[in-house]
Amino acid sequence: MNTKAFDTNNTYIEVQNVDFFYGKKQVLFNNCLTHRKNSILALIGPAGAGKSTHLRLYNRLFDLHKDRHAQGAVYIDGINILDQKYDLIKLRKNVGMIFRQPTPFPMSIFENIAYGIRLHYKLTKSTLAERVRVALETVLLWNEVKDRLNGHAYKLTPAQQQLLCIARSIAIDPELILMDEPTAEIDAISAGKLEDLIGTLKKKYTIIIVPQNLQQAARVSDFSIFFNDGRIVEAVPTNQLFTNPTNKQTEDYITGRSV
Amino acid sequence: MKAKSLYQRRLVNFIMLSITAGCALFSFLVLVMLIIALCKNGYPALTKTFFTALPAPPGVDEGGVSNALQGSIKMILFSALIGVPTGILAGLYIGELARNTRKADFVLNACGILSGTPTIVTGLFVYTLIVIPSGHFSGFAGITALTLIIIPVTARITAEILVQSSTAMREAAFALGASQWNVTFFVLLRAVRSGLASAILLTIARISGETAPLLFTALNNNYEADSLSQPTASITVTIFQYALSPFAERNDIAWGAALLLTLFILAVTLIARYTGKPQYLSRPLR
Numbered sequence A: 001m002n003t004k005a006f007d008t009n010n011t012y013i014e015v016q017n018v019d020f021f022y023g024k025k026q027v028l029f030n031n032c033l034t035h036r037k038n039s040i041l042a043l044i045g046p047a048g049a050g051k052s053t054h055l056r057l058y059n060r061l062f063d064l065h066k067d068r069h070a071q072g073a074v075y076i077d078g079i080n081i082l083d084q085k086y087d088l089i090k091l092r093k094n095v096g097m098i099f100r101q102p103t104p105f106p107m108s109i110f111e112n113i114a115y116g117i118r119l120h121y122k123l124t125k126s127t128l129a130e131r132v133r134v135a136l137e138t139v140l141l142w143n144e145v146k147d148r149l150n151g152h153a154y155k156l157t158p159a160q161q162q163l164l165c166i167a168r169s170i171a172i173d174p175e176l177i178l179m180d181e182p183t184a185e186i187d188a189i190s191a192g193k194l195e196d197l198i199g200t201l202k203k204k205y206t207i208i209i210v211p212q213n214l215q216q217a218a219r220v221s222d223f224s225i226f227f228n229d230g231r232i233v234e235a236v237p238t239n240q241l242f243t244n245p246t247n248k249q250t251e252d253y254i255t256g257r258s259v
Numbered sequence B: 001m002k003a004k005s006l007y008q009r010r011l012v013n014f015i016m017l018s019i020t021a022g023c024a025l026f027s028f029l030v031l032v033m034l035i036i037a038l039c040k041n042g043y044p045a046l047t048k049t050f051f052t053a054l055p056a057p058p059g060v061d062e063g064g065v066s067n068a069l070q071g072s073i074k075m076i077l078f079s080a081l082i083g084v085p086t087g088i089l090a091g092l093y094i095g096e097l098a099r100n101t102r103k104a105d106f107v108l109n110a111c112g113i114l115s116g117t118p119t120i121v122t123g124l125f126v127y128t129l130i131v132i133p134s135g136h137f138s139g140f141a142g143i144t145a146l147t148l149i150i151i152p153v154t155a156r157i158t159a160e161i162l163v164q165s166s167t168a169m170r171e172a173a174f175a176l177g178a179s180q181w182n183v184t185f186f187v188l189l190r191a192v193r194s195g196l197a198s199a200i201l202l203t204i205a206r207i208s209g210e211t212a213p214l215l216f217t218a219l220n221n222n223y224e225a226d227s228l229s230q231p232t233a234s235i236t237v238t239i240f241q242y243a244l245s246p247f248a249e250r251n252d253i254a255w256g257a258a259l260l261l262t263l264f265i266l267a268v269t270l271i272a273r274y275t276g277k278p279q280y281l282s283r284p285l286r
C-alpha cells in the first residue's frame, strides 16, 4: 500500500495529537510521539498519569467499551490504526499485549499457546506443535514445561505464567509487543530474568513497556516518555533522562522516586 | 485499666462464642432429628415394590410409586434440558455480550424478580396459561412450570459469575485477536464452568423438591402417564397427598418417598460442592 503518511524507514510508530476519553472524562491530552523499530520505549510517570490508557491505544483494546474513545491518529508502519475501518483482528494479531497480572487461560499449557495460533493460522498438528515449541523456547520456558505440556496452566508459578503469556503472544508472530508492568506480580529473581528476556526480544520485536519502576526503565529501555496528568512532558533517550532531564517535572519525579 | 479491658474483652468474647455455638448446635440437632425421623419412618417403606409397583387402591398393601418416580425424573430432566441452556444463554447476554448496557440491566432485574417469585405463583400462572385452555393437567404443564423456575435463576447466576471473572483474562483473549463469540465460549465459559456446573446442580436440587407448581400443573396420576400430555405423577405431589391420607400404608409410602427425595437432594448437593471446588487453588481466578 502506498498510503504511508511518512518515511517508515526510521519511524515505526507515530502518534499524532491523541486525546482519550472515558465517557466524558478526558484523560489523555494531545499525546504525540514517534518510536523506532526494534527498540524499547518506556512509558513512565506517577500512578494515574495515563500510561496504561495510552498503552491500550496501540491495540485499540479500549474498543471493548462503547463509552471510551480516542481522537487523533496512531500510525503503525504508516497506517492509522485508529481509523474505524481498520481491521481489529489484523491489528491485534500484529500487536501483542502482556498484562500486569499473568493471564493464562483455563486450559493446558499447550492449549494456551495453540489457542492464539488457531485464531489466525490453519496448521497441521505437527506444524502447530512445532510452533508451540519454538514459542516456549524463545521465552526460555520449554525445558521446564516440555514434560507437562498437557498440564493445567494454573499450576505454573506466576513467573512461569507470565512467560507463558509472552510465548502465547509471540506465537502469533506480532511486530509490536505492549507490556503493562509485566513484572509487578512476580518475584524479584524471576523479574530480573524477565527483564533480560525483554532485552533479547527487541532483536525481533518492537516493544512499548510500562516499567514497574524507574530502575527497570533504566535497565531495559532505549527511549523514555514521561507522562504527567495525561500529557507527555518529555521524550528522551533513557540514558539522558537520568543524567540531565530537561524538564523540571521530570526531574522532580526522578529525584523524588529514585533516591 | 489494661487488665480490666482485657477481662471485658474476654467476657464479651466468651458470651458471643457461646451464643453462636449454641445456635450452630441447635441447627445441627434439628438436621440430625430430621434425618433420624426420615430414616426411622421411611427406610422400612423402601422395598422392591416401592420402586416397581403402581399405586395400590387405598387400604391395600403392596402399592408403590414407580409412576411418580418416572414422572419426577421425566419432568426434572426435560425442564433442566430446556431451562439450563436457555438460562445460560440469557446469562451470557446479560453478563458478557450486552455487558453494562441498559438492556442487560433490565433483563437482569427481571430475572431477579422472577427468581424471587414464590413458585406457587409460577404454578398458578402456568395453570391459567396451559391447564385451563387445554382443559386438563399435564406433564407438559409441569415441565413448563419447572422450566420457568430454572431459567431466571440460571441466567442470574451465569451473569454474576461472568461479571466476577477476571477482566484481565478477558482483555488478554481479545488482545490476541479473538472474536467475541470465541472469547465467550472458549475462554470465559470455560473459566467459570465448574462454578457454573455447581450452581446449576443446586438449582436442579432445588426444583426437585418443588410441590406447589406441580399441584397446579401436572397434578397426579394413579397410572403411568403414556405421554406428557396426560396428568403426571411426581414424588413431591405423592408425598403431599399420601401424607395426608387416612390410610397407614399410604403414610408409610409418603415417608419412604420423603427419605428418597432427601437422599437425592443431599447427593446432588454434595456433588455440587465437589464440582464447584476450584481445581487449582494455587491461583484463584479474579
Ligand SMILES: Nc1ncnc2c1ncn2[C@@H]1O[C@H](COP(=O)(O)OP(=O)(O)O)[C@@H](O)[C@H]1O
Pocket (backbone or CB within 6 Å): A022, A025, A027, A045, A046, A047, A048, A049, A050, A051, A052, A053, A054
Ligand atoms: N475505567 C476507567 N473509567 C474512568 N476513568 C479511568 C478508568 N481507568 C482509568 N481511569 C482514569 O484515567 C487516568 C489514567 O489512568 P491509567 O491509564 O490507569 O494510569 P496509569 O497506568 O498511569 O496509572 C486516571 O485518572 C484514572 O483515574
Ligand SMILES: [Mg+2]
Pocket (backbone or CB within 6 Å): A051, A052, A053, A180, A210
Ligand atoms: Mg497502569
